[in-house]
Amino acid sequence: MDDISTGTLLIFLGVLVLISAFFSSSETGMMSLNKYRLRHLVTQKNRNAMRVHNLLSRPDRLIGLILIGNNLVNILAASIATTIGMRLFGHLGLGVATAITTVALTTIILIFAEVTPKTLAAWFPERIAYPAAIILKPLMWVFYPFVLGLNAITNGILKLFRVKPDDNGQVLNQEELRTVVNEAGTMIPRQHQDMLLSILDLEKVAVEDVMVPRNEILGIDINDEWADIVKQLYGTKHTRLLLYRDTVDDAVGYIHARDVLRLTSKKKFSKDTLLRAAKKLVFVPEGTPLNTQLLHFQRKNYRFALVVDEYGDIQGLLTLEDILVEIVGDFENRAQPGRHEDYRRQVDNSYLVEGSANVRDLAKDLGWKLPIDGPRTINGLILEYLEEIPQPNVSIKLYGYPVDIVEVTDNAIKQVRVHAQLYKKMKSSK
Incomplete structure (x- = not known):
């Protein structure tokens, strides 16, 4: 150089x-x-x-x-x-x-x-x-x-030193995938993010969490008068109706709305023709994860099932639509935030909540920090918390939320008022 x-x-x-x-x-x-x-x-x-x-x-x-x-x-x-x-x-x-x-x-x-x-x-x-x-x-x-x-x-x-390459280093587990979806920001619309996260949560949710409870099942008692049965068939808003004798425990099948229309077009429409048109019932055990049940619906080509407990007693009714609502949200109430058949926002930003309201739905829709691995309804959650049936006009603090018991009938809580805004102020002041 x-x-x-x-x-x-x-x-x-x-x-x-x-x-x-x-x-x-x-x-x-x-x-x-x-x-x-x-x-x-x-x-x-x-x-x-x-x-x-x-x-x-x-x-x-x-x-x-x-x-x-x-x-x-x-x-x-x-x-x-x-x-x-x-x-x-x-x-x-x-x-x-x-x-x-x-x-x-x-x-x-x-x-x-x-x-x-x-x-x-x-x-x-x-x-x-x-x-x-x-x-x-x-x-x-x-x-x-x-x-x-x-x-x-x-x-x-x-x-x-026995060091080997990790072949799974580029594979995301569920929680990592959830983080990726949450951090997608504007690249994925919020509504689509919610749907993706709901799909990831399907295996954590069981059929009893989204089913229609036994006491809310709408069906037709075929032992009723034929005129009453016809009135129910014509007046229902549901596409599928359960058929039973006297009680839900003696279910005999279910009928689809299109089959009813086909039968009514014929001259002979009676209980016998209605029963012959009834479809066979499918029973699923409570505790079945939603992702598993969704695959069963798909593979076995059915959309209607009854949920039973370990003793074979009917606990509720599940449809494919119930699982789809869990993924995409409630179609009827999406356009009107704050209004729902189970809760209503008040002028003071508190919520009037029905005792039969699903805890998971409240946690998901309103972002409330409530336990979702215990009782399924607000009534059950409060009864478990108090270990007794409360009187009306009693105020409690339920997992940090100020709650007023508004109505109690038939040994069950029918309606409560939840001061969610007050809970947020208490949390922010700490």
């Missing part, structure tokens, strides 16, 4: 710093890429994505290539910097010249070849990684023998 001028050496040094910056930014950019977006672009046959994906398929080789290139460049830069330092500061002594050169080169490398390019690559990984792959691909062929040898040594060392 004695024949090369100091100016030329400074230019070489600048070029080497830029090359070092390229390798540093390439490493950070490659490792900061969104792997799921990359896979999506690969399925779209994007050439840049396919090139990067090919390099990332063996990250040990990619890192080996980048480190070989970076270290070669930095070592050469150190040699040139030493020569420049001796020329400029040699008259101050070897120790002083070496110290000045070391500090100067370290500062330059850190700022221009490490921190700045890596920060830029972390912010814009695709803009850095995709163009870099065009250069790294042929470099991989050039340095392949060195990369292979380096990987053989490093992998051998890792095997001595």
Whole structure:
């Protein structure tokens, strides 16, 4: 280097710093890429994505290539910097010249070849990684023998310590996927986020959590007078009706609205023809997860089932629509926030809640922090909390929420007032 001028050496040094910056930014950019977006672009046959994906398929080789290139460049830069330092500061002594050169080169490398390019690559990984792959691909062929040898040594060392690559490192579990959905922001509309999260929650919800309770089942007692039965058939808003004798426990089948229309078009429409048109009932045990029951509905091609307990007693009624509502929300009340058949917002921002209101629905619709792994209704939750039937006009604090008992009849709480806004103020003041 004695024949090369100091100016030329400074230019070489600048070029080497830029090359070092390229390798540093390439490493950070490659490792900061969104792997799921990359896979999506690969399925779209994007050439840049396919090139990067090919390099990332063996990250040990990619890192080996980048480190070989970076270290070669930095070592050469150190040699040139030493020569420049001796020329400029040699008259101050070897120790002083070496110290000045070391500090100067370290500062330059850190700022221009490490921190700045890596920060830029972390912010814009695709803009850095995709163009870099065009250069790294042929470099991989050039340095392949060195990369292979380096990987053989490093992998051998890792095997001595029994370190193996984790094949599941790029697989998301449910909670991680939930975080991804929550952090999608404006990329996924809030309504769609809620639907995706509801699908993830299906296995945590059992059929008894969304079924129509036994005491609310609307059906037809075929032992009633025929005129009353016909009136019920014509007046119902439901597409499917349970048929039973005297009590729900003696269910004989269910009838679809279209079958009723078909029967009424005929001259002979009687109890006998109604019973012959009834469809066979399907029974499912309580505790069945919703995702499992949804698959049963799909595979066995039915949409109506009765939920039974361990003794075979009917506990409620479940339809496919009940599961769909759990996923997408209530169609009837979505357009009118604050209004629901089980709760009504009052002028003072309190809520009048029916005792039969489902705890899970309240927690989901209104964001209340109520336990959902115990009693299914507000009535059951309060009775479990108090361990007795309260009197009207009694106020309690239910899991932090001020609650007024409004109405109690037939040994059950019919209506309560929940001061949710007051609960929020108490929480914010703590």
